[in-house]
Amino acid sequence: MTNHQINQIEPKITKKDINSINTYLKKDNWITENKFTLEFENRFKKYTGSKYAVAFPNGTLTLLGILKSLNLKKNSKVIIPNITMVATATSVKLAGFNPIFADVEKKYLCMCPTDLEKKVKQKNVKAVIYVTLNGRSGNLEKIKKICKKYKIYLIEDSAHSIGSFLKNKHHGNFGIASSFSFSMPKIITTGQGGMIVTNSKKIYKKLKLIKNFGRAQAGNDDYISEGYNFKFTDIQAILGISQLEDITARVKKKKYIFNYYHKYLKKIKKINFLEFKKNETPWFIDIYVDDKNNLKSHLKKNNILTRDIYPPLNKLKFLSNEREKLPISKNYSDKGLWLPSSLNLSKKNLDYIINCIKEFYEN
Structure with missing residues (x-):
């Protein structure tokens, strides 16, 4: 740890x-x-x-x-x-x-x-x-x-x-x-x-x-x-x-972080990544998994903090009285997790996070 x-x-x-x-x-x-x-x-x-x-x-x-x-x-x-x-x-x-x-x-x-x-x-x-x-x-x-x-x-x-x-x-x-x-x-x-x-x-x-x-x-x-x-x-x-003035390096680092996660986690069938096109820059690295809460808990125990993606807004009572079913929103919100995405992340940090995620799915 x-x-x-x-x-x-x-x-x-x-x-x-x-x-x-x-x-x-x-x-x-x-x-x-x-x-x-x-x-x-x-x-x-x-x-x-x-x-x-x-x-x-x-x-x-x-x-x-x-x-x-x-x-x-x-x-x-x-x-x-x-x-x-x-x-x-x-x-x-x-x-x-x-x-x-x-x-x-x-x-x-x-x-x-x-x-x-x-x-x-x-x-x-x-x-x-x-x-x-x-x-x-x-x-x-x-x-x-x-x-x-x-x-x-x-x-x-x-x-x-x-x-x-x-x-x-x-x-x-x-x-x-x-x-x-x-x-x-x-x-x-x-x-x-x-x-x-x-x-x-x-x-x-x-x-x-x-x-x-x-x-x-x-x-x-x-x-x-x-x-x-x-x-x-x-x-x-x-x-x-x-x-x-440093925007080129910052954009490059964000793309590197996403590509690094994707390279070493894409073979895990239970993890779903959404694609980025070549000229798009990730803000946060997002993954979609069925057992989100358990994965979050496992990572937190290993000193790794994550964040849920946004909730469906139509479910918030102060915004809407309608309760229309918008199934794609709900499904992806339930499964969506933002992994550590800071520009300060080192290769050592990334390897540690990836190994902890692999450990979770292997067990």
Whole structure:
């Protein structure tokens, strides 16, 4: 048994990150949102290939910001996948709209186009939030065609998708706007934080007002529209810039970790992996097993922490009164486990985890 606990996820903060923050703090800087936030936005939009980027305090408020920018009516409905982080749904509620849950596909666990097409015909459906779960594209292009057919907005929740591309286009460039997250578990982190990317100048201008109290400029009280204090901070931006400079190595390491697990565990018939395409980057390494709880307990006894994938959102009473059976969501949620996925994992760590999993199935 290893002497130290292997966490399911932890941030990777490098000496370069620390030096960047120390250098910044030693200068006479403003700390709040200023020129480095603008630089981070510019660098991020360049990385994703988007025309515009706007930094927000977190990935829940990015989704809220996008929904607010669309000027939807109060009784609007927004369709979201039934397996996603709860913030996808609560952002819809926070905006004053009603979430409708669509089942996911077996192959990717992203929103099922067939189920979407059934639900999109409901009265007052105005938008779809498509989650590229765990960095997988799923059937994003098919979803886009459905949204275009019914003249509804496509919003991307790309929280897991830094470093993932579909046909050489980075996730986040397929709908009206996209939400990215920089919370602690993400490939790059600013502690908390998020970014909206969009190719619409109109949406970009609305987002800039929404995040700054409805003011066109900071430092005055000339209010053009309703807005809020959703500003970022330069100290976070300094960390984000530093980590974004290392994004190629971070993406490469995530792919290495998935491929290493897959190589040594794929022969165990009781473990099911979902595929990643060459230009998709795993966020967490997910496996699907029938005896999840026993495997979790075995790994925990050996100082290895894991995490269940998200529960089906339509089963949460505070989100929905409907109890529609969405069988794929339930089945994969019951079986889904995220293995340790930190960028800090060494080959020694990975070998130990893999051997513990093999030991469980051999016994």
